[in-house]
Amino acid sequence: MKSSLPKSPEISQQVYRTLGKYLRLDPSTLDPEDSLRDDLGLDSLQTIELVYEVESAFDLQVPDEDFGRLTTIGDVVLYLIERIHPTEKSPSAHKANLSAKHASHSATKTKNSSQAKRPHT
Numbered sequence: 001m002k003s004s005l006p007k008s009p010e011i012s013q014q015v016y017r018t019l020g021k022y023l024r025l026d027p028s029t030l031d032p033e034d035s036l037r038d039d040l041g042l043d044s045l046q047t048i049e050l051v052y053e054v055e056s057a058f059d060l061q062v063p064d065e066d067f068g069r070l071t072t073i074g075d076v077v078l079y080l081i082e083r084i085h086p087t088e089k090s091p092s093a094h095k096a097n098l099s100a101k102h103a104s105h106s107a108t109k110t111k112n113s114s115q116a117k118r119p120h121t
Contacts, residue, residue, distance in 0.1 A: 022049070036050070
């Protein structure tokens with residue numbers, strides 16, 4: 001493998017082994033940036049078959065609505081990390097979580113300041 005994701009190397013290695021077996025390629029020739037369609041040449045049916053292989057390897061179900069997220073090998077690895085280890089958040093999930101906390105804090109601050117301005121009766 002040219003590179004792997006540091007958060008969960010065992011998941012990454014399993015993805016590369018599964019892809020290599022399915023594609024009949026040496027897993028070390030695969031890269032996280034490889035596009036399933038453009039670089040690996042998978043058509044829609046082959047992508048579905050590959051997702052089935054990943055589902056079998058990781059004993060999970062990938063909902064149809066999640067297929068669109070899986071465009072590169074790295075996307076597949078990140079998706080699986082999110083599904084298998086939901087507490088290990090991806091950078092985008094962490095950023096969204098921080099934004100949600102900020103919005104919640106701002107709403108609480110606004111609510112408290114508006115309550116302070118109300119006269120007591």
